[in-house]
Amino acid sequence: MASSIPPSDLTADPIDALLSAHGLRRTSAARLVLGWLLAHPDTSYTHAQLQMALLSDTESALDRVTLYRLIDRLTQVGLLLCRVDANRVRRYQAMPSSVHAIPHFECQSCHRDSPLAGALKTSANDLERAAQTALEALKALGYQGMSMDFAVRGVCADCATGTPGLAS
Numbered sequence: 072m073a074s075s076i077p078p079s080d081l082t083a084d085p086i087d088a089l090l091s092a093h094g095l096r097r098t099s100a101a102r103l104v105l106g107w108l109l110a111h112p113d114t115s116y117t118h119a120q121l122q123m124a125l126l127s128d129t130e131s132a133l134d135r136v137t138l139y140r141l142i143d144r145l146t147q148v149g150l151l152l153c154r155v156d157a158n159r160v161r162r163y164q165a166m167p168s169s170v171h172a173i174p175h176f177e178c179q180s181c182h183r184d185s186p187l188a189g190a191l192k193t194s195a196n197d198l199e200r201a202a203q204t205a206l207e208a209l210k211a212l213g214y215q216g217m218s219m220d221f222a223v224r225g226v227c228a229d230c231a232t233g234t235p236g237l238a239s
Contacts, residue, residue, distance in 0.1 A: 180230035
């Protein structure tokens with residue numbers, strides 16, 4: 072897809088450059104959604120949570136169908152990670168290009184989704200190597216467009232101890 076925007080203008084805005092590099096149109100909606108998720112890299116959002124967050128942060132609202140189609144396209148090209156939790160709820164998060172597996176903990180009581188990168192920092196390199204090895208093996212078999220999800224499910228410390236207010 073040829074762009075009428077000079078290459079020097081694309082590098083001025085990294086979000087536009089990402090969208091173009093992945094073959095997507097640089098619409099205001101695409102810039103808004105990708106920009107929001109990149110600004111909040113450690114948070115995963117449901118469709119409804121993302122719609123509310125965008126609405127509270129800007130005066131322009133995206134209708135739910137437009138947002139759904141946009142996050143679907145962003146996920147298909149690998150800019151977003153889509154996880155399905157234990158309750159079959161889809162959650163979306165920015166997918167850094169250097170990451171092949173994002174470890175996270177899903178609480179089965181409060182349904183909070185917490186990144187585990189900090190807790191697993193001593194094992195993060197081992198996890199990354201294992202994910203890369205698995206993805207390379209699948210690629211050799213002809214699989215394409217892959218990402219890996221590493222989810223641990225259980226009850227978080229706040230819910231286990233009954234600490235009020237922290238789990239909500």
